[in-house]
Amino acid sequence: xxxxxxxxxxALGSVVAGLxxxxxxxxxxxxxxxxxGHLHPCLDLVTLVGRHQLVDxxxxxxxxxxxxxxxxxxxxxxxxVAALKGLHRLPTNTPxxxxxxxxxxxxxxxxxxxxxxxxxxxxxxxxxKEGDWLVRHTGKGETWLGPVNPAAKAYADLARPLAAALGxxxxxxxxxxxxxxxxxxxxxxxxxxxxxxxxxxxxxxxRFAAVLEQLSEEVHQVMVQLGETESLDDFRRRLRKVxxxxxxxxxxxxxxxxxxRPTEIDHITGYLLAKAxxxxxxxxxxxxxxxxxxxxx
Ligand code: KPL
Numbered sequence: 435x436x437x438x439x440x441x442x443x444x445a446l447g448s449v450v451a452g453l454x455x456x457x458x459x460x461x462x463x464x465x466x467x468x469x470x471g472h473l474h475p476c477l478d479l480v481t482l483v484g485r486h487q488l489v490d491x492x493x494x495x496x497x498x499x500x501x502x503x504x505x506x507x508x509x510x511x512x513x514x515v516a517a518l519k520g521l522h523r524l525p526t527n528t529p530x531x532x533x534x535x536x537x538x539x540x541x542x543x544x545x546x547x548x549x550x551x552x553x554x555x556x557x558x559x560x561x562x563k564e565g566d567w568l569v570r571h572t573g574k575g576e577t578w579l580g581p582v583n584p585a586a587k588a589y590a591d592l593a594r595p596l597a598a599a600l601g602x603x604x605x606x607x608x609x610x611x612x613x614x615x616x617x618x619x620x621x622x623x624x625x626x627x628x629x630x631x632x633x634x635x636x637x638x639x640x641r642f643a644a645v646l647e648q649l650s651e652e653v654h655q656v657m658v659q660l661g662e663t664e665s666l667d668d669f670r671r672r673l674r675k676v677x678x679x680x681x682x683x684x685x686x687x688x689x690x691x692x693x694x695r696p697t698e699i700d701h702i703t704g705y706l707l708a709k710a711x712x713x714x715x716x717x718x719x720x721x722x723x724x725x726x727x728x729x730x731x
Pocket of ligand 1: 558684686
């Protein structure tokens with residue numbers, strides 16, 4: 435049986451670890467230096483129905499990277515490259531799966547580990563960290579994986595155990611399109627909720643109608659520039675559905691800002707601004723600057 439090694443036991447990483455263990459999968463957590471010498475406690479996962487589940491995982495440190503057979507990277511986008519740099523002993527046939535918000539990281543990982551099968555994915559489960567080893571699963575979502583390089587194409591079967599554990603997981607050869615669709619939603623919801631200090635659902639209040647209309651149009655224009663064919667109306671309908679489904683959640687960027695952590699703004703809005711080139715995207719730009727201003731230095 436493949437052991438899943440999770441790098442990044444934040445909210446979502448811990449939920450995925452718990453759901454995989456519940457399905458009988460072997461799971462290890464790749465821990466950072468600050469955990470060395472500490473007792474490795476069980477994770478406490480609060481399930482969707484409010485039940486506590488203790489999750490036991492095997493601790494691993496960077497020098498044990500030679501033991502990793504499948505690496506699921508669930509850190510924040512801005513942590514991925516630094517976290518992977520130290521894994522000198524990672525076998526070249528170990529698939530690396532990147533499951534973070536935002537884009538622009540896979541290219542750097544590919545340069546760092548050119549021989550490893552590289553898979554990227556999008557995951558829309560809701561999760562919230564409530565304490566050091568305490569995490570709450572707040573919403574069921576979809577997970578999509580797809581290949582970045584030819585070596586990854588042989589790993590479509592990884593979606594099967596993930597689907598059994600997470601309720602939904604599929605393989606797509608057009609993962610770039612799915613990443614763009616998720617990026618577009620994040621580029622609207624995340625900076626707006628973070629800057630206005632609101633839950634996702636509050637974006638549907640009339641006071642946000644005008645900004646939502648303009649921002650969704652700007653983001654859609656960049657998506658068209660990137661070759662996506664979804665119409666503006668369809669994008670707005672999809673956006674509205676995500677807002678409704680996650681109405682009571684605080685977005686990940688809201689949680690990051692509220693807790694004084696860096697945000698993924700460079701990999702979400704920053705990525706879009708870079709791709710916008712000469713397109714006018716004033717609201718995107720303003721939100722980018724505002725989130726950067728409020729982020730810790
Ligand atoms: O992915 C999300 C995030 O918070 O990062 C959404 C879909 C906006 C849900 O909160």
